Amino acid sequence: MARMFGGIHPADRKENTRRKPLMRPDSPPERVFLPLDMSSGAPAVPVVEQGQQVYVGELIARADGEESAHVHASVSGVVEGVVDYPFPWGGSAPAIVIANDGQNALCPDLPEPLSMDSASQEDIMERIQLCGITDMGRDASPAHWKILRARGRADTLIVNAAESDPYVTADHRVMLELGAQVLLGARALARALGVSRAFIAVEGDKLNAAESMESRISNRQERVELRILPSRYPLGGEKQIVRAITGREVPPGGEALDVRCVVFNVACALAVGTAISRGTPVTHRAVTVSGGAVNRPRNLWAPIGTPLTDLVTAAGGFREQPEMMLLGGPMTGVVLRDLTSPLLKNTNSLLCLAGWERPEPIPAATCMRCGQCVDVCPMHLAPVLVRRALEAGDMAQMYKLHPSDCMECGCCSYICPAHIPLVSIVRAGRKALEEEVEAQ
Template identity: 60%
Template sequence: MASSMFGGIHPASRKENTRRKPLMLLEHPPAQVALPLAFHGGPSSLPLVKAGERVYAGQPIARPEGEDGAVLHASVSGRVEAIRELPHPWGGRAPAIVIANDGDNTPWPERPEGIKLSQASQEELMVRIEAAGIVDMGSDPLPAQVKILRARGRVDTLIVNAAECEPYITADLRLLQERGEPILKGTRALAKVLGVDRVVLAAESDMLTAVEALERRISRKRSRVELKTIRTRYPMGAEKQIVQSVTHREVPPGGRAEDVRCVVFNVSAAFAVGEALNKGLPLTHRAVTVTGGAVARPRNLWVPLGTPLKELVSSAGGFREEPGLILVGGPMTGVPQKSLEAPVLPNTNGLLCLAPWEQPREQAPTVCIRCGQCVSVCPMHLSPIFVVRALKENAAERLRSLHPQDCMDCGCCTYICPAHIPLADLVRQAAGQVRELEKGGDLHG
């Protein structure tokens, strides 16, 4: 077990409340789901249905606009209520297809049959993956076929990323432990369609029970999937860091994994590929951890996409106390939520409801003590405090030479700073100003 990632921190894991809790269905199916047309990292999709129309579970309801889009499928059966703007978990509001759930979960009658991996060609696999509307379900939820086409012929290593490094979140852990067979089948399918030599499923060292179960499956099947356990460390789950830890190759600034002959898919996407092959199922559900000190019964849920966040809270017993902060995702990079009407998306791995006592006590920034900790923990080799100093002094050329635009926004520097300086926010501001400079603008304070 090794880790060659540069920098990083070790926040308290806080996973004990959900680590051993299996994936459960919602206690009551959602009365309606709202499926945003902007549900991945590419362009929004275009509706194929209109208000009043009956739809079936798994039916395509929106088509991609352009080559970089993805098909959107109904996650429940019922009737389309409207296409209207609703709160979006990434912020703001966005158009969504609202379906009144009839509770029957009637499957789409044109759903394809399962296919055998050994008998399917690369192109047949590509067609199946694209038709299933699968997107990568990590921090960069691009359509799967876009990542495959971008990588095919350029990479020699496929990494399936199960490194769930954010505190509190255990959705991928439970998926890995309970649904290993389709994950391995999806992994082998991705390897076949990519034509890669090496296939690695990377998990963290705090997932040992799931890892041991997978090892037995791999041994029985004599699979060529390599299972690699890496030391738990944040932000190990980020694409550049997982590539570095698995292959010892360093993705260049501004580059992608393909630049060092790797491609990375989240373990949930590998599971979705396996289900598309085994059962002909499109992407309609995902695992979500609902946790935090404000939640009465933290748990891991198997949730239809488009389910309002309030339904997840209800299935977790509601609030035991008023939450001080609600995030989609983990405490390091999660997106604050103003409304629990926002829906579950493919990359919604957690709903974190923090009680006031769980939140760090706000402290006024003091003077930098030049301890160098922000430099030592930055996984991108940046010098955050020097970036901040150049920003405050309006030193344009010095700021440009420090490359703040390479920041991955992980928050390690702010977390570790003993002077409580909001380094991550200031580096983000500096990065924006450098981008303005590169466009011919002026540096401003």
């Protein structure tokens, strides 16, 4: 089994959803709100007009530049216009509104399936770009752009199915139920990249998913290999997974490509597999809706652009008022003020936590120099020393401590017996250092 440095074992709280198959919402959303800005590049440009009938998979906004991604209709219905709509990270952003006609009618102009027996690198690249596929984990870079950057520089593809965040089981269900498409996507990504090695990385707590993938791989004598990783948060981080699989250490401030690796999320591999085998763009995704405030936690296969409030309705509504709502996992997710914002291509979970799931805030005590924050940091940082340097205003020392490498995984704050808010402190250290550099 591959190994990782640091990390913690928070309560995983996945038992409420890990055995629940993916299901479409009982009642489809009345409207979907598809933000133009769902990639790391420029927002896409609308190509539809108010009142236009659109079908599932139809292009509704064209990518604007290489680092941008097309947007496609996720339901069939009538375009109501482009409005400023709440965005999960705060504020609002232009989104195309489609009134759902409930017919789920597929666009008749979708491309034909591609055969992996004959598809060239360029055929696959073109298909990935055409289908608006982005990496669907924390990174929202367009997949074709990542491939272009990596060609000739990378020798290893890693499909990240670690899913180490507590509560979240959407990727687990994808591997169990849609493993053939994931495997096809991994093969296609490897071919488009021109790499010699491809791995699917699964955590050891998903043994049934790992076994299911393994049987598919051995049946087909694939060149894709399965790697089982220890169940440890935050293994899903890109640098951690590269190290665990290849033993290569991404340098401070660097990225996986610096050590000849490319990492794609398993949802992205699924999207690529579906684009190859059916010609279908990214219109839906698997999302875990969980937390103690939710009546029936479950995994949904939901149209992109579905308002989050509709996802909660599809999970039976609230059993009690949530104390906290998060998009993403409990350690790194974005705190939501309300549920109006839509499901994005890279949203894997919506968590609505009850009061008993949130630890009572405890006042910070004096550091006891136990060193646990150093032991658990997967980035080899020393949060305790960052704190000391920040308090002393010692920027020369701060520079040596590399606070900008922090991935904000939350392990240090979680483990600290003195309840010192170390993530905020490391973040403040990074900011102080940036200001110091700018002032020079």
